Amino acid sequence: MTDVDATAPRSRGTALPRRLDIQGLRALAVALVVADHLTGRPVGGFLGVDMFFVVSGFLITSLLLNEAEHGGRIRLGAFYLRRARRILPAALLVLAATLLASRLVLLPGRFDDIAVDAAWALGFALNWHEAATGTDYFASGLPPSPLQHYWSLGVEEQFYLVWPLLLIAGLALARAIRTSRVTGTGRPSARRTTALLAGTVLLGSLAWSWAEAAASPATAYFSTLSRAWELAAGALLACLAPRLRGLPRAGREALAALGLMGVVAAAVSVDAAAGLPAPGALVAVAATVAVLVSGIGGDDLRTASVLRLRPVTYLGEISFALYLWHFAVIVLAQALAPDWGPGTRAAALGTALALAVLTHHLVEEPLRRPVNAPRRRRAWGPRPALAMIGVTATALLVAVLVPAPGPVAGPPVAIPAPTAGAEAGREPPTAAESLRAELSAALAATEFPALTPPLDDVVEQGINPELEPEAGCLNPADLTDASRCRHGSGRRQALVVGDSVAIAWLPALREALGPDWTVRGYALSNCPFAEVAVAVVEDPAGSQRCNEARDVLREQVRAARPDLLVASDSELNIRRMADAPADLVGAWRAAVVRTVDAVAAPSTEVVLLAPPPAGHTPDGCITRFAEPADCAGSLSPAWAEKASAERAAASQTGATYVDTSGWFCVDGRCPLFAGGTLVRWDIVHLTRQYAAKLAPVLAEALAPVLDTAPDTGGPPPAG
Structure with missing residues (x-):
């Protein structure tokens, strides 16, 4: 203009x-x-x-x-x-x-x-x-x-x-x-x-x-x-x-x-x-x-x-x-x-x-x-x-x-010992308890420590490589082939589905499951696991692709017959339903129930993994004048609605709902980092470093499921 x-x-x-x-x-x-x-x-x-x-x-x-x-x-x-x-x-x-x-x-x-x-x-x-x-x-x-x-x-x-x-x-x-x-x-x-x-x-x-x-x-x-x-x-x-x-x-x-x-x-x-x-x-x-x-x-x-x-x-x-x-x-x-x-x-x-x-x-x-x-x-x-x-x-x-002064990196954040420590004969803290201590310390910090990935290259070093097009995990060119994105060669099969948020979980899930598992990813951008028609204003082409691909997605997941099916997608999706129902929670719950019933084999353990809460981006929030508290977020109403719907759907279908809010937030406040590791590289996607940090916590959460998940004993998928 x-x-x-x-x-x-x-x-x-x-x-x-x-x-x-x-x-x-x-x-x-x-x-x-x-x-x-x-x-x-x-x-x-x-x-x-x-x-x-x-x-x-x-x-x-x-x-x-x-x-x-x-x-x-x-x-x-x-x-x-x-x-x-x-x-x-x-x-x-x-x-x-x-x-x-x-x-x-x-x-x-x-x-x-x-x-x-x-x-x-x-x-x-x-x-x-x-x-x-x-x-x-x-x-x-x-x-x-x-x-x-x-x-x-x-x-x-x-x-x-x-x-x-x-x-x-x-x-x-x-x-x-x-x-x-x-x-x-x-x-x-x-x-x-x-x-x-x-x-x-x-x-x-x-x-x-x-x-x-x-x-x-x-x-x-x-x-x-x-x-x-x-x-x-x-x-x-x-x-x-x-x-x-x-x-x-x-x-x-x-x-x-x-x-x-x-x-x-x-x-x-x-x-x-x-x-x-x-x-x-x-x-x-x-x-x-x-x-x-x-x-x-x-x-x-x-x-x-x-x-x-x-x-x-x-x-x-x-x-x-x-x-x-x-x-x-x-x-x-x-x-x-x-x-x-x-x-x-x-x-x-x-x-x-x-x-x-x-x-x-x-x-x-x-x-x-x-x-x-x-x-x-x-x-x-x-x-x-x-x-x-x-x-x-x-x-x-x-x-x-003139050289630009960067943000002053303070000393490492002092992390108090978890209350459930290995003192007086008590059990060592769980991974979740140790992480909570790091989150609490981050919320109490008055200056940013040296962070990983580095602040001058957050996106390039923080993005999960599986999100890149050539990996074949997100938006695969051939939707009829769900085997291109595959990691490991274990006999037990895990399949991660949903949108790009699901793919960002892959580093954590691979490490949490260990060498006995083959882990695959199969997802479309802005396309939730729940079979609902979506209308993403910011991505009309993606919405159309998602809505048109439902039959193919369902058949591919059903044909895979994994031992473990992990579904996760952005909290924003519950507000993107095309028909905009008055009862968002009820409509989402019903859609998740329909989808689980349609795709899961009797031998498949289904896990509904809550997404990371959306929040500030490091690039957009951390400045020379910012303090850690300025970049802390909170659980949104959309996150709470989606959690309520999926918890109810899990109860109805026999699936397992994993509440991840404690992995990111303490008492409703969600810091941008924990223990020097940045949580996200944009508003919703985990950095690969934080995903790796969550592996022990995810392993603890999945332990009850893995004890009951059957071993199909089949060979790893070809491709």
């Missing part, structure tokens, strides 16, 4: 009339985006970016057409210079300030990732970097980069790198064709030629977007090819604008009303499951076009009067600066205050607004006006802007060259 001055360029005959309703549209768009990032509401607040694309395509193409019609040509150099003057000062300032703040606040490992994002953002190519690295705008369990929103600037600038060239080539071709057909050198219709180009781009990109959103949603969201149709929609409207000036006022009033209602309806109803950008953004794009059409004959419509209110139009004026600042402020504020309460959100919003106002008046306005503008129009003058550029350069140098 970029800032476009509707009155530029200011060469004679090319200025566009100032439209307050467009500023109002910008205000509405940025308000939706900020509200979405700040509160998660409205559900379709991200569509504000799609609105910006349409408005941008309309204004930029209008300027290019005016220049072609009045000057006879499009001056590429002047166009790109204007773009740079409007975009670069504020964009570079926010980028540099974000880098500096990240250097001072965040861990070195996370800062390194942000620095890479900054390099891509400087080249206006961050959208392709996000697509290439598999970033999912909606579904990542890791904290986002404070520069992630720069992807939209990349889309626009890539479009405008090519769009003027297409117009120039199209006009030249049209002129050549006309000259060859008639005597003389008549001037072709710039609008007709541009309309043909815009229509072609719109249809081609829309088709591409629709297909890519179905095949690769994460790529489609960031791809310029999938986004170009939104800019082209605005461009096509710019071509048709003269023909629409004669619309009757009543029709324009109706268009304005329908457009505003369409924007609101889309914002409160469209989510990631709709397919983005197409078809999910179609309503928002069409509604934005309708509002733009309504103002072509004059922006004095009664139905759109709210867009012309001075506070609204001022928000539109600072919308570019606010867009740049808001996400960086929100992400850094979340790092400093992980609980993210109302007070912190209000402070983040106020900070972003204040920075946007200062940036607009001290940087954008002085640098966008020509140096020969009257003094009264340059009230701020160039000096503050030049000073801000100096600040930007200094911040960049400091962020890149």
Whole structure:
């Protein structure tokens, strides 16, 4: 999303009339985006970016057409210079300030990732970097980069790198064709030629977007090819604008009303499951076009009067600066205050607004006006802007060259002896009791000890290798083969099923069971063990795959006939049932009962293993200023609901329910580490180090089950 001055360029005959309703549209768009990032509401607040694309395509193409019609040509150099003057000062300032703040606040490992994002953002190519690295705008369990929103600037600038060239080539071709057909050198219709180009781009990109959103949603969201149709929609409207000036006022009033209602309806109803950008953004794009059409004959419509209110139009004026600042402020504020309460959100919003106002008046306005503008129009003058550029350069140098202080690693956490110790003839503490002592010590700690995996490489060193695609444990390419993910060669067979949370348990289960067991994993992302239809807003493709694969999953588990079946999945799944039953606990219990009865052979021992409680990520929580208590979490209502349902289902089916809450929490508080080992590498998945740490505890919990689990005596599965 970029800032476009509707009155530029200011060469004679090319200025566009100032439209307050467009500023109002910008205000509405940025308000939706900020509200979405700040509160998660409205559900379709991200569509504000799609609105910006349409408005941008309309204004930029209008300027290019005016220049072609009045000057006879499009001056590429002047166009790109204007773009740079409007975009670069504020964009570079926010980028540099974000880098500096990240250097001072965040861990070195996370800062390194942000620095890479900054390099891509400087080249206006961050959208392709996000697509290439598999970033999912909606579904990542890791904290986002404070520069992630720069992807939209990349889309626009890539479009405008090519769009003027297409117009120039199209006009030249049209002129050549006309000259060859008639005597003389008549001037072709710039609008007709541009309309043909815009229509072609719109249809081609829309088709591409629709297909890519179905095949690769994460790529489609960031791809310029999938986004170009939104800019082209605005461009096509710019071509048709003269023909629409004669619309009757009543029709324009109706268009304005329908457009505003369409924007609101889309914002409160469209989510990631709709397919983005197409078809999910179609309503928002069409509604934005309708509002733009309504103002072509004059922006004095009664139905759109709210867009012309001075506070609204001022928000539109600072919308570019606010867009740049808001996400960086929100992400850094979340790092400093992980609980993210109302007070912190209000402070983040106020900070972003204040920075946007200062940036607009001290940087954008002085640098966008020509140096020969009257003094009264340059009230701020160039000096503050030049000073801000100096600040930007200094911040960049400091962020890149000055070593970042990491979090101070305190001494090892003092772990009190468990109350059930080996004193006075008492039995040695159990593994669970020893772990509880470590958890209690972590909750009492006032500083972070040296942690494993190391804080500068938590994800790479903490992730369980079985979660990687090549392991074949999660999302296997061939669902009819449940034998690819296999560990050990023991005669007794264990099968772990569920979602990615289940696969994260594999290191613990392998060690807990020992060499007499062959352990296999067979799971789909966001797909619970319980046979329920799921609707995961953040992963619509995964939801569809899960729902369609139920028969295959059931048959594979049934055919495996393991001695031990261990099922585990995220606590979030109980809130993802597609039909959203009023009685979540009852519906989940019934689904688990049906599933156990359907897949478990009489000789199979079934264990329902409770998931780790969701909580803060190390990267998102531990900063130079954080204390261990800041990163402690608690058991969520969803975790408790799922536990209640599965405990009841286990009782009804004869399965064993293993309550893991004591492996992560003490008296309802759940620290981020225990004994120097980090619990999670994202919000739900165990680090492989903590999974290994849990092996003795898991072995104790499974001992009663293993004593009764029969030995089938069959050979290990092939494959």
